[in-house]
Amino acid sequence: MNAHIRPDAAPVLLRQDADGIATLTLNRPQARNPLSEAMLAALAENFAAIAADRSVRAVVLAAAGPVFSAGHDLKEMSARRADPDRGRAYFADILGRCSRVMQQITALPQPVIAAVEGTATAAGCQIVASCDLAVAGEDARFSTPGVHIGLFCSTPMVALSRNLSAKHAMEMLLLGEMVPAREAARMGLVNRIVPAGEALAGARAFAAIIASKSAATIKTGKRTFYEQREMGLKAAYDHASAVMVENMLARDAEEGIGAFIEKRPPVWGQS
Template sequence: MSELIEKALSGDGVLRLTLNNSQRRNALSEAMIEELHQAINAAGESPDVKVVVLSGNGPAFSAGHDLKEITAAREASDNGRAFFTRLIEKCAAMMTAIVHCPKPVIAEIDGIATAAGCQLVASCDLAYASETSRFATPGVNIGLFCSTPMVALSRNVSSKHAMEMLLVGDMISASDAERIGLINRVAEVESLNAFTQDIAEKIAAKSSLTLAIGKEAFYRQQVMDLQQAYAYAGEVMVNNMLTKDGEEGITAFVEKRPPVWRNE
């Protein structure tokens, strides 16, 4: 296994996955996508992992797809069609795996996040960025509309803001990314790591079962109409109340003591 993804698990159950190809600005090459997908799946299955924090080494969180890899693929007899299809399908599967992962996934951005890198930020459950970070979906500038990044982007920000990013292709500041809802909050460069870690540890202290129930329900109800969403969420709420952790949490609150989670 190469070192495209660095992994570090804290005693609190916070797993840090760090994109580690700074020379290529952490480009989402086919190999990077595969390793990240495997790491996300493994995190989802590990009882030791409570929360995942995704970051990048170097001046870029991720600059998106590896354009040199894409250019090289054009030498094939089909002008790259088979490779392009495989690459985009693998990338979509990896982004979807983040959404489907039962563990909360937090993006920590210190640098640029462009194209599929911006898509990666939008695919995470939470996102925190340094004040010097910048974001863009600039494909339109090179004749390649950011159609797949558009899917995640348009599910995070309003249509007008998404279309402006997609049609203009300019970089936006971290403060603007916060304003339109692409990221949660902005922190100073020096305190970003500690800030994100604090959020991750607060989440990791909750019942893992409850977090998994809630995350799945959040994304499932988003695509339902109002009546369906309430019916589904109501069923989820009842089932959650019947779990041991649901009972323990309410009992502990009434008894004014810290809950002891069993993740059952």
């Protein structure tokens, strides 16, 4: 296990690796696990390390304590209103850092699975929406409550609008109400609901299945999924077809198809 350690406090983020799965745990429960400067730096550092780590096949993102994440550290941000520019440069910097972390999740070769207990609000909800999969305890709740304090959740909107239908995303953004786990699953924000307290186990079960597959194939599939989603229909089919041709010629596809025909377990290569 390693951790990103602040000089004045406990580690803000923990990492534990086992069986090809890296589990990252937000670790500021007393502050509701905010996406503070320190937390964003720790996430960025760990995602960069994991991207280059061929032993990691899947990532689980969890949180310590009763709150998954309350989003940005508003106290930390508000303190910069005393700056000569009223915080403009700082706000642009911290929001840019957060956006880059969300994009790291999408760009990561390994799938990322959120394990959500408690509440995930604002940028905390954004990071759940940015993950490839999400498992929630039945007591979990989600919201983008910026409208309650005069701050529309515009950056969380980017991830939400790519997961939910337009009307469901707008409902969350305009009303700012808490959405129960089962409703979040119906909306498309969450894949599975499990008994309270079992989200981490559920996410690790997903991760274990993914870790048993060809890492090269999973990497290709995840990248292509996000690439084609931004294209028009014809361009998406053209791109996906070209990728599939290369995939068919890859060593793991040859091995996997051969193993299927010969009725034996496949032996995957390294990613």
